[in-house]
Amino acid sequence: MLKALLLENVHPLSVEILAANGVEVVTRSGALDEEELIEALKGVHLLGIRSKTQVTAKVLESAKDLVAIGAFCIGTNQIDLKSAALQGVAVFNAPFSNTRSVVELAIGEIISLTRRLTERDKALHNGIWDKTAEGSHEVRGKTLGIIGYGNIGTQLSVLAENLGMSVVFYDTAEKLALGNAQRLTSMDELLKVSDIVTIHVDGRPGNAGLFGESEFSKMKPGAIFLNLSRGFVMDNSALRSAILSGHISGAAVDVFPVEPKKRGDQFESELRGLPNVILTPHVGGSTLEAQESIGEFVANKMKDYIRTGTTTLSVNLPNLALESTTGITRIAFLHRNTPGVLAAVNNTLAAFGTNIEGQLLATRGEIGYVVTDTDSSVDIEALEALKSMDQYIRIRVMPPAAPKN
Template sequence: MSDAVRALLLEQIHPEAEAILSAAGFAVDSVDRALDEDELIARLADVSLLGIRSKTQVSARVLAAAPKLIAVGAFCIGTNQIDLAAAAESGVTVFNAPFSNTRSVVELAIAEIISMTRRLTEKNGLMHDGVWDKSAHGAHEVRGRTLGIVGYGNIGTQLSVLAENLGMRVLFFDTADKLALGNARRSLSLKELLGESDVVTLHVDGRATNQNFFGENEFAAMRPGSLFLNLSRGFVVDYGALRRQIEAGHVAGAAVDVFPVEPKGRGDEFVSELRGLPNVILTPHIGGSTEEAQQDIGRFVAGKLADFTQDGSTSMSVNMPGLVLPRATGRLRLLHLHRNVPGVLARVNGLLADSGVNVEAQLLGTRGEYGYVVTDSASGTTQSIVDQIRAMPETISLRVIF
């Protein structure tokens, strides 16, 4: 299989992923940084599987220039760096890791909340400058303070539970109807949450409508002297507005892990208007960068890529119908991605029946405008049948697994 299936892993993906893909018989190349669009296109000519993290952009142009690409693995939570619609139109299945780094992000948020509340960044800086300043001025306990969580998904809910265990009062706001955990209370509006919270933390997703979600008006609505965290997406916050609010003293501190423009590799210059501000913690997009999380992510996403390549499983794909059909030895498997219109399955089965092919197992799933059907047969499926199915106007892609 290594002759036919090549995998390219970018951005320092955990070695566990390469080990899993190599053990599955794939030829794996690894690059320790992100690639820009032209660099990526140059590397994808014979690549079937692509693994990325958050910086590499998989655009429609990239997908159009990758004729052998069948799947992209986002070794992270977010997939806004991938044109999911163009991927589906190209017959490319996309997977991510929606749960693996949740705990790591939550622990970083907790650490930063405590650090800012105790103003540890300033104490640490003074000590390194040789200044002994043993003072309680401006330092507080987190117990009894109110945490406002914006976005109550996997990360927000786990943060809610841990913050309550520290004695914090928890509010949350989410556009979707979410069940409150523990004693957390849902705020009816973002403005209500901002006006009641001592600490505001963002955990929203990367959808385009969240661009500049948090700006001047939202910072102004926060309580004077409150703290702000963004460990979600860089483009959702107006960081110029945040700088002005910190300089004015309205916001007492901030912790930021994500930025609108981030360097492609380790050692590259980091540029931000937030540099040099007091009680501001800046981290290089490391919310999920623990050995434990990266190993789990590497194992999870690589496993999804291997299962899809070998068996056609699309379980937990972010852009395809999710199907898992157990595979018996000695069967040929057809993986047919098509437009979700009436009659496609009947026509496929008609072609098989007309040629005397007995369907041993079959499973169909749909997702929006796409349908995906997995068909197993013991014998009789010929190249002519495959060509006829490929020629159907509704067909997006057809893959055959022996």
Template structure:
């Protein structure tokens, strides 16, 4: 697939699921104005139809960019997840089609951490249950099963950007923090890394999950893990819904082995606010249920909109792929007084030599060259003298193993 750079007013963006207006403002500031924004998600067939002629698509958590969708998108050159997670995108399929996927891994960490800490305090005080009873006319004024969080142990499963920030906030309230991660991490403050998940569960008064959705974390928490937790302990999941076996959590709550739970993510979630939310956790008084709003604050959404939109603009303007989750990462300077060739190809020997040979045989002078590979894809960026970028475009696109080739003027 070969393409010449378009005028910015011809590059089309599609933003779904109510992406914050800051994304549009950021793209406008970068010179992009052909932007369509929709408040909801689209099913597969509708999405395929809508993506015709679209160069950049932005989604949040509900829209599913499957291999069929990606293969059908005739003009698509980049995908943006306006959130932390990228499991809604078939990342290998996007990579095979030469499409980088960008996300916002840090912009909503504070919002998620604050919500988790607030839920921990509310559950430790038994507020959800007392509130539900008050709504029904019951008056449960009692200090029984009501504790301060000061001095209690918070067990953080997954010590990434959210888990580590939560750790700092919890310590400021006087909590002890233990964490479990698949790799050794440098603790912040006085946090301690547990030798095993079993140790963390055994010693924690509150357990909170902050892990990604992977094959390794599928059903990571079930009956065995809940049985290892302290009697009366609190469980919080603001990570991914597939990490927890919900029926096992319900059983641990109804048996009163657990003292309460707060769940923000679910194995199956409504596609829009008009759909009914179904879960076995509904109706349990000591459970806080929130509709996947851990990062849904105005501050977080504004920051996410800016972060992903800037990544779109940089990739469109000069080919920079820094922080792409599925693609070779290349940080590129501006290309003043030169044309820039972006060549995506299968990661096999000989492609770089073929590119150089094509340019040389066509009298194209190279002024800069960058190469990075990731798994099955290679990404070569070549700067050539101004006015020479289009000379060999067709021949470069015809090189064996080429996925796509684009020239920026």
């Protein structure tokens, strides 16, 4: 029986989906450090994580039984994707399932900061009736600058325009502007004209240190800043200085360079206690609707991979969309992408009298993936011969799926 380890409180629907497909599921609430994860992955074939657990090259090299990893979130920077591919471990994530949740949080925080609701709320909780319009503005007519115009940035752009905001954006890649949004050619140009600046970039290493003292100084006096992307893209000390000086009038931060491993742990940050600053514990995508959608999406991707070998939307392996085999046996062969592998696979199978009913090949960088359906069972000797190839990474053998009711 295949065994799955699901960490960090992934949605219960994920457990139901995997268990219904014959997988023994073990769940744990928090994240694990490297040594804890290595120990926990003994005999585990499927790993489910969110953003806290770091799956390093050392972890992957130790996890000999691991077949697939599901990142129940958008980002995959917590996983060494190259090492996973070279170990033959497929990685799946949920690139679209929680975008609406992040966007709604951003909209709510933009309005709250512009109206200085944080200070009005705090005053009333302290028993002070602070009824004033001082520093409070409408968002209508303001310019929103979006850094990173991907799935989240584009959806935020549309909703912001519906609130009467003007939208400008900057992205290093060529992106089609939606609605009346205007693409700017540099981040400096965006900072100069924006009343509100929000970051929605991905977790690639090149985005580390993207926003610091220089960038804050280029923003309009009294502007508002949001970071709901990655903790390492922003210098928290620089934001603190900009808030205390009054140059930045408010900020919302949902992600941090160092985050506690589990709920209830102590949180430390230089941003605590600052006026008109909203701090949230990495909950941008944490709505019940989003978590259910993510749980269903990622669990089904893992289920499809173990049942049919399909790698559609895998972030580190060649993508093949596969149906249930019509043959007796399906051989999924991950290999280093060099010339002649397909011919060598076929010659090896032919040498052992294996007839091929269907075959698909895809490549992605240095990794190749060939899936072969045969009309008979395959000799162990044939599989051992495939494993002896210099390009071999991993081989999986699947019987046909049970017929649908």
